Amino acid sequence: MASQNLQSVPAELSPEEQERERAGQAYFDRIIAEDSRIEPRDWMPEAYRKTLLRQVSQHAHSEIIGMQPEANWISRAPSLKRKAILMAKVQDEAGHGLYLYSAAETLGQSRDKMMQDLIDGKARYSSIFNYPAVTWADMGAIGWLVDGAAICNQVPLCRASYGPYGRAMVRICKEESFHQRQGFEILLELSNGTPAQKQMAQDAVNRWYAPALMMFGPPDDDSPNSKQSMAWNIKRFSNDELRSRFVGMMVEQVRVLGLTLPDPDVRFNEETKKWEHGPLDWNEFKDVLAGKGPCNAQRMERRRQAHEDGAWVREAAAAYAAKQAQKEHAA
Amino acid sequence: MSNPTETHSKETPWPLWEVFVRSSRGLSHVHAGSLHAPDAVMALRNARDLYTRRNEGVSIWVVPADAISSSDPDSKGSFFESPQGKDYRHATYYTKSEGVKHL
Ligand SMILES: [Fe+2]
Ligand SMILES: [Fe+2]
Ligand SMILES: [Fe+2]
Numbered sequence: 001m002a003s004q005n006l007q008s009v010p011a012e013l014s015p016e017e018q019e020r021e022r023a024g025q026a027y028f029d030r031i032i033a034e035d036s037r038i039e040p041r042d043w044m045p046e047a048y049r050k051t052l053l054r055q056v057s058q059h060a061h062s063e064i065i066g067m068q069p070e071a072n073w074i075s076r077a078p079s080l081k082r083k084a085i086l087m088a089k090v091q092d093e094a095g096h097g098l099y100l101y102s103a104a105e106t107l108g109q110s111r112d113k114m115m116q117d118l119i120d121g122k123a124r125y126s127s128i129f130n131y132p133a134v135t136w137a138d139m140g141a142i143g144w145l146v147d148g149a150a151i152c153n154q155v156p157l158c159r160a161s162y163g164p165y166g167r168a169m170v171r172i173c174k175e176e177s178f179h180q181r182q183g184f185e186i187l188l189e190l191s192n193g194t195p196a197q198k199q200m201a202q203d204a205v206n207r208w209y210a211p212a213l214m215m216f217g218p219p220d221d222d223s224p225n226s227k228q229s230m231a232w233n234i235k236r237f238s239n240d241e242l243r244s245r246f247v248g249m250m251v252e253q254v255r256v257l258g259l260t261l262p263d264p265d266v267r268f269n270e271e272t273k274k275w276e277h278g279p280l281d282w283n284e285f286k287d288v289l290a291g292k293g294p295c296n297a298q299r300m301e302r303r304r305q306a307h308e309d310g311a312w313v314r315e316a317a318a319a320y321a322a323k324q325a326q327k328e329h330a331a
Numbered sequence: 332m333s334n335p336t337e338t339h340s341k342e343t344p345w346p347l348w349e350v351f352v353r354s355s356r357g358l359s360h361v362h363a364g365s366l367h368a369p370d371a372v373m374a375l376r377n378a379r380d381l382y383t384r385r386n387e388g389v390s391i392w393v394v395p396a397d398a399i400s401s402s403d404p405d406s407k408g409s410f411f412e413s414p415q416g417k418d419y420r421h422a423t424y425y426t427k428s429e430g431v432k433h434l
Contacts (some may be wrong), residue, residue: 041404065405088384095381103363105347112344126382143425175385318343321369 034231036164048232051225052162053107055234060100061118062126065299067093069133070142078136084138087181092179094170103164116136119304122302127285128211130293137190137204139196143183145250146206151176153216161233184253191258198258205254206262213277214285216243222282242275248275262277344374347396348374352388360392368393 024043031038038044059321068088075088077083078289088325101111117123128146152262154176157169190201217239229235237245247266254261287293345367353359363382367393368374382388402410418424428434 039404073347091384094385098366098381099364105365108343171364173391314345317373318371321373324370 013164032161035161035233038161039135039163045048051163051229051232052234053104053109054102054215055229056100056107056162056165056168057117058124060097060104060114061123062129063093063097063100064118065125065129065303066281068293068299068302069129069131070139072133072138076136077139082186088145089179089182092175096156096168097177098182099168099171100165103162103168106164115307119300119307121291121300124276124289126215127213127288127293130299131207131211131289131293132295134207135200135204137187137200138189138208140183140186140201141204141208143179143181146207147160147176148182148250149181149182149212149215150248151180152242152249155221156236156242157234159236165234178267184257186259189257201257202259205257205259209262210280212242213247213281214280216240216246218285220280227237244274244276247277251275253274345369348378348379348393349396349399350374351392351394352378352382353390354388356389360390363387365396 025045028038028042028044028048031042038048070086070093071090074083076088079088101114104114105111114123118125132311133142151173153171154173158166158173160166160169187201187205190197192198215227220226220240221240223239226235226238230238248268250261251266263278265276267276268274269276288296291297333420345375346369347365348368348371349365350363352363353360361376366374368375368377369392375391378391378393383391
């Protein structure tokens, strides 16, 4: 519920403190073994808290930065209905960011610190949002592939061992399904339109396919923290496992769209019973994460600008609240 | 106005509010989540925008998070009475009436 600061463990512990730590660890281990949930005021290992704080705040930042590629198209949406839908989706993403910031705060980090870290370029967010949305068809491809990959990743997170994170994910997943479907419909409409419209849809799918697959994170043999996250019941499936599942779903759905995936190597491996895909450019992934993607600078600048532009509103609201409180006090 | 960095450092963080939503008439308010707002009026408006975008509620409560008192998570065992040996608090404990109608 309310945020709770968990002090880091001092190097020298008194016997009583040592006993408390031992009891805390034993209790934590039992909760995890029972696949139950850890709540904010429970004892938790410092590494667990740090891992979660990093993951949940990065996830929150991704939702907030993720508003930008689509917000850029609101004014150019091809109909009033599409404009209303896109606004609702972008508003949802803002909501997702706020649910997740609330969850992260329960781990002992203030909201303002997280916001400031994002603005100062100290925090990471999903690499996908550093790619440009160049045509209207990208609104379709983003909804279908990017929100689709996010759903695939997030459904298992509804069962994450940290209560506030799991609860935020439940709320988010309910809302995400509309995002993916509206994207699918945009692509389907274009695909059934003129040859030029169909080509536009195919081009957008071609652009977003590989970056969407990389949303699941590096391959398992290059993902050092995954094992611990799985042992803590934060992550339920490995990156490659989720990516393979996602490819399988897309193979089915792209047929309904009348389009193709830009990947000649997609196949179902009868032996492993898993979907396989062609090689992905992990150097590009690392570059984009390191700030060298096509839109990193633009996204950060926009976020900074929005924060600064909102400063007078925040100040005015705080001043008004202080004045009202004073009046009430006097009365 | 001062420069943005200065502006930020001057800003006092908005307090945290816990949000409770009644999903329909006849049901209790249930905890939905939390948010930051400068006062109760803004907290209610933000709660409406954040937690009821799809008709999820007919009524909202917002409560300052620091006004909530809660039980100590470390005293689970001792604070909550042990149910051990108290099966008689449940209807299923009484088996002799099995088969008797409307009981
Ligand atoms: Fe989202
Ligand atoms: Fe998301
Ligand atoms: Fe979404």
